[in-house]
Structures are given as structure tokens and as C-alpha cells.
Amino acid sequence: MRCVVVEEPKKVRLAERELSPLAPGFARIRVKAAAICATDLEVVDGNIAANYPLTPGHEWAGIVAEVADEAYADWVGKRVTGSNDVSCGVCEACRSGNWRYCPQFEEIGFKRHGAYAEYIDVPAYGLVELPADLPFTHAALAEPLGVALGTWEKLAPQYGKTCTVFGAGSIGLCCLAVAKAMGMRRIVVVDLNPERLEVARELGAHLTVDPAREDLFAVMKKYHPEGTDYIIEATGAESCISAALKLCRKGGYVALAGYGRGKTMSIRMDDIHINNLHVVGAGNNWNQHQKAIRMMAEGAVDMTPLVSETLDLSEFQKGLDDARARPGRFIKALFTFDEVGQ
Ligand SMILES: [Zn+2]
Ligand SMILES: [Zn+2]
DSSP states (O other): OEEEEEEETTEEEEEEOOOOOOOTTEEEEEEEEEEOOHHHHHHHHTOSOOOSSBOOOOEEEEEEEEESSGGGGGGTTOEEEEOOEEOOSSSHHHHTTOGGGOTTOEEBTTTBOOSSBSEEEEEGGGEEEOOTTSOHHHHTTHHHHHHHHHHHHHHOOOTTOEEEEEOOSHHHHHHHHHHHHHTOEEEEEEOSOHHHHHHHHHTTOSEEEOTTTSOHHHHHHHHSTTOEEEEEEOSOOHHHHHHHHHHEEEEEEEEEOSOOTTOOOOOOHHHHHTTTOEEEEOOOOOSOHHHHHHHHHTTSSOOGGGEEEEEOGGGHHHHHHHHHHOOTTOOEEEEEOSSTTO
16 A cells, blocks of 8 residues: 655655554554644654654544454444554553553554555544544544643633633644634634634634734733633743743643643743642543544534645655645645545
């Protein structure tokens, strides 16, 4: 089958790979859409733990082609997305439901071959069936939408509170979409790209701020005079993390959902300590695909503005370059196979 392979950091090519026998407990998916994630660029660059040579891709949707176990036979032919989490299932972490903390945990697209390929093998127990009318390109984004859902769950939000999202990339925009669906008020999105802020407004942001053009602190003083109830930081940038801690209401909540690339950063501890902030790490989220698909199916979120371009696998370099440069309104590039969006 055709696939994209990162042979070693910074060495990517289109390749042919023999399909290996399907392991017990797994389903083989004919991939119909696979999105390029900013995290995949870290895999390409060698900044994240991965098993090279590796086919990246953890945001996918497709059709079940084959299952290893009779118990899952009904899934064959179904339109699906699903979990990328492979764990032992018997250790204490797994049994308590925290399988991402399993010592044997392996994520598809990082430790195991992912979805930049015609076929992907995933655990059958993590499959989620798609409604007939949900495009594969949208369903493939259940993963980033699931990250947003998991991030909000960690904040245990209440209806009608104020919120601010730093970063109008795919995670920031998914956090915005969930905030909107949950009935948050005075939702603000902060980003340096005016065109992505336009996408944020289309997705329902009440106010957008470009800190290069406006004084963020002055704007926020007017819009959230008491400080913001919930802030999601989805850039991983030191200046944004620092600003988030200062703009949060006393006793409010900040989720750190951006990747800091291993950097040590300087923040003013008293912004947390004196103001009794709840600061949570939101990097690990699981068990969200089903909820994400339900939200899409019921029209609570619309992923259309996030699908910026669709590509053939052979155009992988363009997809990776665009994901890196993020020109204009670009949010997501997706590989599609056969009938686009079917
Ligand atoms: Zn991702
Ligand atoms: Zn385990």
C-alpha cells in the first residue's frame, strides 16, 4: 500500500509498504481522510518521541476493511473513526481508566504506524461509528475536537462564564467551538493572524484580539473587567502563558493546552499563588472520539471552516509545508482517498 514514511527526522518520502498480518484485537481501516496535525511536524523534525521509520497520522476516518476477531465482525464495512491508544488493558492505570498512563502505552501515529497511508491498523475496541451524512474530512477531526472536549472537562466549566482562548489554530478553534456549544459568554480568541481570527469569528467568537495591533490588556480590562473565568492557552508560547495567568479572574481556571517544545519558561508564580488560580495541564486526552462525533452529528459544532485543503498522499510535502507556514486562513490540510469527502 502507499504511505508516507518519516525514515528519520527531517527525511520524509512516499513509500510502498507490505501490509503485515492483522494483530489480535485490531481492525484494519481503509483510510478515507487523514489530517495533518502540528504535532506531526514535531515527529518530522524529531522533537517528539517516535519509532522511526514511522508513518505519522493520528487524525483519521475511514471504512473497516477487516477485523482480527470474530467478536468484531459486525464492524466490517462500517464508516468509522476511533482511538489511537494502545495499552495493556490489565495494569492498574488501565483498570482505573487512565490507560494513557499505562507503562506499555503506545499511540498510533507516534509509536505505531499512523494514517498517512491507504490502511491503518487500530484497536477494534476503540472504534466509533459515523453517521451516514458526516463527511470523512470532518470525522477525521474528531481527534482535535476530542482534545478540546478533554481540555474543557479538565476545567469542569459552568454555563454562562467568560472565556478566552489563546491561539486560533485547530486546537484553539476546537476549544472555541466547544465553548460556544457549552454556552460560554463573551468568548475571546487571541491570535497574531487576522485571517485566522476571521475564522474564529465565523465559528462564533464574540471578540477577537490581535495583540500586535491592539493592547491586549487594555481590551480585556474592558471586556472582562473582573478577569476571565476560563482561559485556554493553546499556543505553548511563553508570552501567551504569562498573559493568560495575568488575565485570569481571581480563583479562575487556566488550561495549558499548547506544546512548549521542552522549553523552560519564566512566569510570575504570584500570578498563580496570590490569585488562587487553578492551572491544569491539558496535553493528554482520551475517550473523547465518541463525544466529538456526537457533537458533529447533532450540529453542535461545524468543522467546515477547519478543512482548508484536501490533498493526495503524493502531495505530502505541500501539506507539511502549509501546516508549517499556515498561510492566510489555513487551518488544516487533509489527505483524502478516492471519492473526496465521501
Ligand atoms: Zn493532532
Ligand atoms: Zn496497562
